[in-house]
Amino acid sequence: MADLVKDLFVGLPWYLYIIILLAFGLMVASFIVPPLGAIHPSVLQGVAIILGFTWLLYTTVNIPVFISRGAKIRASYGDAKLEIAHKDDDENNEEN
Numbered sequence: 138m139a140d141l142v143k144d145l146f147v148g149l150p151w152y153l154y155i156i157i158l159l160a161f162g163l164m165v166a167s168f169i170v171p172p173l174g175a176i177h178p179s180v181l182q183g184v185a186i187i188l189g190f191t192w193l194l195y196t197t198v199n200i201p202v203f204i205s206r207g208a209k210i211r212a213s214y215g216d217a218k219l220e221i222a223h224k225d226d227d228e229n230n231e232e233n
Contacts, residue, residue, distance in 0.1 A: 150198075153191055160187040 167180040196203075200210065200221065210221040 149195065153195060156187065156191045160184045160191075163187075 161184070163180060164176060164184050167176045168174065203210065204221060204223050207223060210219075212219045
């Protein structure tokens with residue numbers, strides 16, 4: 138588990154660190170300004186949106202890295218299905 142977490146943060150670009158720090162800075166600032174000690178739910182929602190888009194950017198940029206490590210990506214919506222896998226994995230599955 139520790140290796141997985143380490144791998145997630147090793148390849149993180151510098152600008153994503155800044156976005157994450159700004160999101161948590163927003164939460165800390167909300168805790169400090171009046172009323173003290175209360176974080177408004179809209180701030181939590183904003184932080185969740187910021188971190189969600191940050192994670193989406195990171196995962197979409199690193200799809201080739203995940204595939205080269207052997208991950209299979211599957212997505213479906215209604216009747217449409219999409220599967221992305223390493224080319225060698227597809228060839229091995231067809232032979233079996």
